[in-house]
Amino acid sequence: GDRKTIYDSASPLILLIDIKDDGLTTYKLLDHILNDFREILCKVSHGAYVPGSVMVVISGNRPIEYMEQQTQRFAFVDGRMENLTKAYPPLLMPLISDRWTKYFTWRGKGDMPEEERAQLRLYVKDAHENGQLIRFWATPDKPGKERDAIWTELLEAGVDLINTDDLAGLRAFLLEKKSKYD
Template identity: 85%
Template sequence: MFKSKLLFLLLLFQALVCEAVSNDTLSAPYPAHAHNDYMHERPLFDALDNGFRSIEADVFAIGDSLYVAHNRRDIKPVRTLRALYLEPLMQCVLEDRLAIYDSASPLILLVDIKDDGLTTYKLLDHILSESQEMLCLVSPEGYVPGKVMIVVSGNRSIEYMMLQTQRFAFVDGRMENLTETYPPLLMPLISDRWTKYFTWRGKGDMPGEERAQLRLYVQDAHENGQLI
């Protein structure tokens, strides 16, 4: 679990918040992340039923579809991004089953591109245009809120996305991006590998130096208007 990203993870939540806030004072959506969500018994719905704020799906481009899998050898014809996530989410919106998510706290679906970044992103952009009614998006007039925010991770085409006047997805940033000038309307989220920056694995007290560094990362992200 701890080799997954520093992204709304329960580990970060434990380090910064749980010492001061009891579970019964929290309200959904919770700061929790479904890593490799497609491996769960009920992809998407396990996370939704538990009020998770973010979900991750790895994708590969084949033809005109994006297939959800951890490796190419695991690809199955029925497990596309449309079938597992976009179509069920649209149905949830139509049935008002995403009431806990709003313009201030949309559901975040991270799409982790595992192959060629630009080719796959262009296909993703086309696919997302079919579901734009439920999506947070950027138009020539500015930001348009929605129930679901798509965030591109993995092989990201940052410069290409930055030049788009209309897009249906955003960029997953890294820790090194905290000191760069990408606007939150492009890069609303910062995530990275926990073990790249910290030795603490959740047992015992977090070392004071690491806790202080974590707080600085969080402070920098929030000052930039970004989630971490």
């Protein structure tokens, strides 16, 4: 039929693409490829958001100004914390991501320092007030109490996306947390 989604969710799958080389050259090549998948992609067309099943978000070497000028765009920009204070709209930058260790000294051992907990919640509040999602990368990812403590703080603060290479571990953690709150 007309269905363009796999899941019954209004939230698209987020595909993060981390550009390591020349951002503009790489993005232009990628943009040409993304056009072939336009039917399933979230996009911006003449300033209007068009929902889709997959939202492509460009990370790494991001050609922000070029992407901002496109009238038809099949990808979005992964912002950084310093972008919270700039006026990039969520239509361009729906996600703010940054390195955990750049902003926090706590690695999950003992209680999170109150000033860091307050700062985490402020980052989340600012992103959400801007209509943006937020995530942190480079959080401890080795199974154990420290990782679980950080994941718990991220959840309780309202962080939208938890970064991990251990998908099975995160799934188990989230299912356990869900059963505790149900």
